[in-house]
Each structure stands twice: as structure tokens, then as C-alpha cells.
Amino acid sequence: MLDLDDELMQRYQKGDEGAFTLLVRRHQQPLINFIARFINDRDNAEDLAQETFIRMFKAAHRYEPGRAHFKTWMYHIAKNLCKNEIRNRERRDKYRVDNVVNSGSDNNGDTEEIDLIANAPANPTFQPEVELERKELRNAIQKAIAELPEQYRLPLVLRDLQGLSYDEISEVLELRSGTTKSRINRARLMLKDKLKPFI
């Protein structure tokens, strides 16, 4: 029995071009969220999400409905793109830091991470103080997630923000089930310690 994603992929493979668009519509938001939380950058998240869908589109004819899972395939591609992005960013940052050190100037804060992804949808019952408090908490959570080592951040985001099952996470990350479980527990324990001042 094929799930809806697989059925849509099968339809696309048979020439129904609208089926792929429907798949994108179904998964665009979770994918952008996953990438944004993982790389802590909303603007680049959309670019990487687009790249993920383009890669899936190009490889769609090789997809075997029923054998693979669309969702885990999507996160797997996105995860690899994110890792590349993080590596490139680290290289850029290192270059920038090296330049600052070499030129002898001090850091005026330009390199500080700007949190752009904590913007929540508008609250209909808007109360400035409450909203400020919530925003602070969201910023703190996002910062705490961003500070987790990658090997803990990835499974945590997939579990607690994307709602994937442990089996799905193991598939995306190519980890054994026990490793996935212990990494998620460890990540949650780290977050608990980081968020203590806020909860």
C-alpha cells in the first residue's frame, strides 16, 4: 500500500507534472523549518529548500515508490546540503576572523549571528510584554538549538520540530535505532541545561 507521497511520485513518473508540484506544496513548510532550525538562518533556508526540491526533481525518475520514503529521502538530501552550507560558512568565518586578526582591527560585532528565524506568525491577541517575553524565549531556544553539536542538533530537530519517528530519523541519518534514541535524549538534556534560566 503506497502512501500519498509515493502515489504522487508514481503519478509524476507517469507524466502527471502537477503531482510533483503537489508534493512540493505538501512539504515546503516542514522542509524550510528543518533547514532554518538546523543552519539557524531563515534566508538561506529557502535557497537550500529550493535546491533540495530541484535535486529531487532531477532524480525523480530513479525513485522507487514503496521502496524508499519520500520524506526521509527529502530530509536526507537537505541534511547533506545543510552540512555543506555549514562547512562553507565555517570556512568563510575562519577567513573573516583571520583577516580581522591579520589587519589588527577589533571585532565590532558584525560577525555576531543574527537570529532571523524566531519571528512567529502574528498573534491576534497582541500584548507587547507577553509578546516580548515569548520572543525572548523563542530566541533563547533557537540559540540553544544552534549551539548543540551537529550530531545532536540534527536528530533533535527532526524529532521535536519535524515530528519524525525514531525509525525515520535513523533512516535519514543512517544511524542505528539505539544511537538515534540516545542522541535525542542527550540533546534534550543539553537543551534543558541551556534553557534553565528561561523555564
Added chain:
Amino acid sequence: MNCLQAEEHFSAHFEDTLDYQTLHGFEVHLAACEACQQEYAKFQESVKVVQQLPQIEPSPYFMPTLLQRIAEEQREIGGVKGIATAGWQRLLDVFRRPVWAFSGVLALILAVTGTYLYQDGFLFDRDTGSAAITSESQEVRVVAPPVRARRVLGNNGQRLPDGGTSTPVQPMQQHYVLKQVSYTNASTRGGL
């Protein structure tokens, strides 16, 4: 169960996936350990606030831009197919022109006739091994192995640049040489 072991089971307890024995051990430890009670309370709270983080909405440009990129990819894929189709189409168009069509038919007739005459032994006397087509082909000599045939075309018994000495053509070799000659000529005419 000690505190560290209890901590290992926080997630499984929170998600209610502990087996009976572990659950019992966890509950007994927690009931007796205030530190773990507090830590577990904070753990649950922090997992909940993380899970309740609001979803980010895609920008209004996301979908149109992506659909445009997909359309471009599709055009590219279609373009490659189109080029291949156009190539065959052009080839077929050439043979639709009367002059080329006539040349094609003529070449076919010549090829069929040539094959027929060859098989009939008219052009090549297989009993004696002598070629009867032209004086040029009679002069063809070859040094084994036959791969070198094209390099050693020349006068009978001539000393060759690669140090080999030409020998009279044997019947089987002559067959090969004839093929080589026609191949060489055809290739040269092709504009090499």
C-alpha cells in the same frame, strides 16, 4: 537505578516507551530522589517549549521561484531530447532532396552489385590469390601482423621505415589488404 541511569531514560519515560521493569526502577528512583524530580520536571518543560516553537511560513516568493526553476529544468531536459530529435530530422531531410536521394539509391545499387560480383569471384580470383581489380592493388604487399598493412604499402621487397621487410602477399592476407585499401580511400575522401 542511580541518577545517571535515570537520566538516560528521561526521553523514553516522557514518550511512554519504557518496558515495565525499567519503568518500575525509574519510578522508584524518582520517588526517592529530589534532584532527579527537579531535573525531570525541567526536562519535560524544555522539550515542550521546543516542540511548541512556531512554524516558519515560507515566503510568498518561494513557490513561484521554485516552479520557475523546475520549468527551466524541464525545458533543459526537453532541449537535450529536442537536439537529438532535430539531428535525426536533419539527416532524414537531406535524403528527402532529389539529388541526394538519387545518390543514395545509386550507392545502394553499386554496393549490392559489388557484393554480388565479389561473391561470384569476378573481381577476385580466390583460387590463385591474385587480385584482378587494378594494378595498384596487385602491387599491395603486407608484413605480418596485418594491422601494419596500411604502413607498408609500397613496392615489392622494399625495405620499410620500421625495419620490416615486405613479403609477397598470401591469399588470406591479400583479402585483408583489399579491404584496407578501400577503407583508406573511403576515409581520405571523407575529408580526413
